[in-house]
Amino acid sequence: LMGLSTLLGVGPMLLLLSGGPSHGLNWSPWAVAVASGALATATGPNVRAVLQNVCLPEIRGTAFALFTLTDDIGKGLGPGVTNSA
Numbered sequence: 001l002m003g004l005s006t007l008l009g010v011g012p013m014l015l016l017l018s019g020g021p022s023h024g025l026n027w028s029p030w031a032v033a034v035a036s037g038a039l040a041t042a043t044g045p046n047v048r049a050v051l052q053n054v055c056l057p058e059i060r061g062t063a064f065a066l067f068t069l070t071d072d073i074g075k076g077l078g079p080g081v082t083n084s085a
Contacts (some may be wrong), residue, residue, distance in 0.1 A: 002043040002050070009040030 013036040016029060047067070055063040 002046050005039045005042040009036050009038075012036035013040065 012032045
């Protein structure tokens with residue numbers, strides 16, 4: 001469910017970033033933004049719950065530390081990488 005919702009959120013986001021269809025279709029940017037946001041944000045809150053249920057108690061701390069580290073690195077480096085492209 002998380003992977004599918006994330007993949008389905010890519011289409012509306014690309015449509016929104018491209019400026020919409022060029023062949024004159026009447027579309028609402030806010031509707032596309034809501035659809036993309038609703039689909040793409042379903043993954044974030046569920047990652048911690050899935051990680052907690054999948055990992056054994058002995059390695060759960062290490063798994064959460066690795067997840068937090070990679071999440072924070074992505075938040076820190078993401079804007080710089082996208083701006084340089």
